[in-house]
Amino acid sequence: MSQHRQPGAPGRAGAVPALPDLPEATVARLPEYLRALHNLADAGHETVSSEGLSAAAGVNSAKLRKDLSHLGSYGTRGVGYDVALLIEQIEYVLGLTQRRAVALVGVGNLGHALAGYDGFASRGFRIAALLDADPSRVGEEINGLVVRHVDELPAVATEESIAIGVIATPAAAAQRVADQLVSVGVTSILNFAPCVLSVPEGVDVRKVDLAIELQILSFHEHRKASLTALPATGGSALTALPGGLAATDTQEAIGT
Amino acid sequence: MSQHRQPGAPGRAGAVPALPDLPEATVARLPEYLRALHNLADAGHETVSSEGLSAAAGVNSAKLRKDLSHLGSYGTRGVGYDVALLIEQIEYVLGLTQRRAVALVGVGNLGHALAGYDGFASRGFRIAALLDADPSRVGEEINGLVVRHVDELPAVATEESIAIGVIATPAAAAQRVADQLVSVGVTSILNFAPCVLSVPEGVDVRKVDLAIELQILSFHEHRKASLTALPATGGSALTALPGGLAATDTQEAIGT
DNA sequence: AGGCGCTTGTGAAGACGTGCACAAATCGCG
DNA sequence: CGCGATTTGTGCACGTCTTCACAAGCGCCT
Known part of the structure; x- marks a missing residue:
């Protein structure tokens, strides 16, 4: 609950407050962009379009552009982003300029x-x-x-x-x-x-x-299996997740 | 590591285990609940309130109740959730009944x-x-x-x-x-x-x-440092994410 | 039996995140 | 110099997630 808005901070031109407070989701993706950018730099690219970078980072291109816009990044329309510059900006925002x-x-x-x-x-x-x-x-x-x-x-x-x-x-x-x-x-x-x-x-x-990651995968695995096992008996909606199910092992595998 | 049957649970099993399609966010939290529940079971608790369980899992209690409601869980009002039963239900939904x-x-x-x-x-x-x-x-x-x-x-x-x-x-x-x-x-x-x-x-x-996790932490560290470093003086020369900042190391430390 | 306190389950509202679609901006070329 | 091709930045609508607040339900005690 500590959302301190900085009143009077003009934001755009010139001096900017300390750090733009980025959405958490954006912060979580920046490292991914950074990695992709390093790959591109190593491959000799000097600029990259949002389309290209988003593909390399595995996200939607609009999302990437919005993320970058949050940190006031300057791409050039018609051209794309300067790889080296963008690396610097992201590394700065992430506080990676110091080790x-x-x-x-x-x-x-x-x-x-x-x-x-x-x-x-x-x-x-x-x-x-x-x-x-x-x-x-x-x-x-x-x-x-x-x-x-x-x-x-x-x-x-x-x-x-x-x-x-x-x-x-x-x-x-x-x-x-x-x-x-x-x-x-x-x-x-x-x-x-x-x-x-x-x-x-x-x-x-x-x-x-x-282990949590595996359990999440397990859920999807379970769901996939239960979907392919059941054609379309659209009857019982929410089901009651029966109480005594401890004994029923390997339930989903049985196609029958 | 013992899985006891739940007395009092009606023998109304046999219902087709059509999995309710849970929100992703809920799925990601279920393993956390499960771990907390195992701890509670080991500590001898037979029931737990949403308040208690949510505290043990580190989440908001309303969120926990909604999560559990999504999988049709039966708590008892005025009492709480049956620990053993809830473990079974979550393990079933996560597909952990088979190894x-x-x-x-x-x-x-x-x-x-x-x-x-x-x-x-x-x-x-x-x-x-x-x-x-x-x-x-x-x-x-x-x-x-x-x-x-x-x-x-x-x-x-x-x-x-x-x-x-x-x-x-x-x-x-x-x-x-x-x-x-x-x-x-x-x-x-x-x-x-x-x-x-x-x-x-x-x-x-x-x-x-x-490494991404560390980078996310680094961002917050950077932000905390820059906030405490700039109390009020709106002028503040630096920042503005300049183009050439590669040379400036350990930038945030400057309090002045 | 009835009332009381406690706890669940959920409607509603708001915050947040996502993706489309398009105007604005830039470059290259004739 | 102007035009078209290209790509960014963003307004807007939509869906998901979170949180509050409270009625409904349950057990216990008198």
Whole structure:
């Protein structure tokens, strides 16, 4: 509920307020555009039309134009967008002009993979610290970084100016880690643990839950199967999702 | 992990499980509810109010009630929802009553982690096959599964009745893998490669891009910083998203 | 039995996101 | 220099999602 409108900000010509407050949906797509633009730049393109870029990013072209218009981007009509310029603009808006330091907490299975994932480094982030609560993991070296104990977080945070914390611990430990991160001033958290984190206002949490993605796919799979299995018995509408269905396994597969 | 039958549920089963077509937003939240419900069940709760469940799942209670109403769920007014029954219903709708077989393609850094991630198994999925194109990786055993060559996909698909394919390859290889998955009949794909996949209609693709999440956080971080940096002085020289800002590093830090 | 407090389910309104379709702007060319 | 081809930026309409607010239903207590 903190929608502060800036009255008197003329907006168009000349000085613009700090950052245009973009729609969340737009923000979520900008990284995708950025990736597509980098590909285009590597391929030698100097300009690109909204049609071309939207295809490369997998979205509707009108949506792309509207997104870009939100950040006041200058394309040239009849020509398209300047690839290099657009990259700069998006990187600026996303705050990627500085390389942000990331602290990764939890060096288990997933943490290991994240520590070794080079997609972070190549896209403006620097994994600056690896932390774990398990003493037997402390001291291990991964990708040139030594795992330190999570209690050293305060020291690490000031040493490295940590901007973003990544939680890759088991769910049981996640809230405590989040609290620790918040207490050392981290205001952006990426949470891989399957649990809800409660954080004070002003702290952003994004969650990635691998199993949830599979479950969503499972739903669609289930629906597809039930549709092809049932021709057109338009009778029972909402159905009652019967109570005792635990026993009925592999229900959808049976065509009969 | 016990699924008890629900006493009191009328034996009025047998109704055709025509799935109500839920709003996408609802589908995306159901797994979250499910996780919260499992936690509640483990903690011994037999019923839960929409208020309690929504808090555990981190959403608005009205939204939760509407979501549940979409799948025709029966709560009891004045009491709440039966935890066990609701778990059954959601698992049924999500198609989790059968354990779906997942093929994981790409056993690099991330693939290794995914192969070892036990969150899949514990939530209704079975990693049935590991595949990779790199011959030096074929034969490796991970978590009790032997890595096979990706060209064996047709055989694997029929052997294991693969329902979902997970792509954890480099971006350059992802499209080819997707094509292969589609050609063996897989219609649900979870893509971790940072690229857009083109697939025929009827195939569902969900994408998880770890770097994108960080970039979104970076945007908010940037915005927070720029807000606190500019209290009131409307003049403010910078910003305006100038054309040549490539050189200006760490732009937002300037308070002055 | 009846009333009371609690909780669900939902109508309605508003916020948000999407996509079409077209005017405005720009370039290249004759 | 003007015209046509091209492409952006956006007004508008539509659909989806969210949130509020409240009537209807349920159990419990007296």
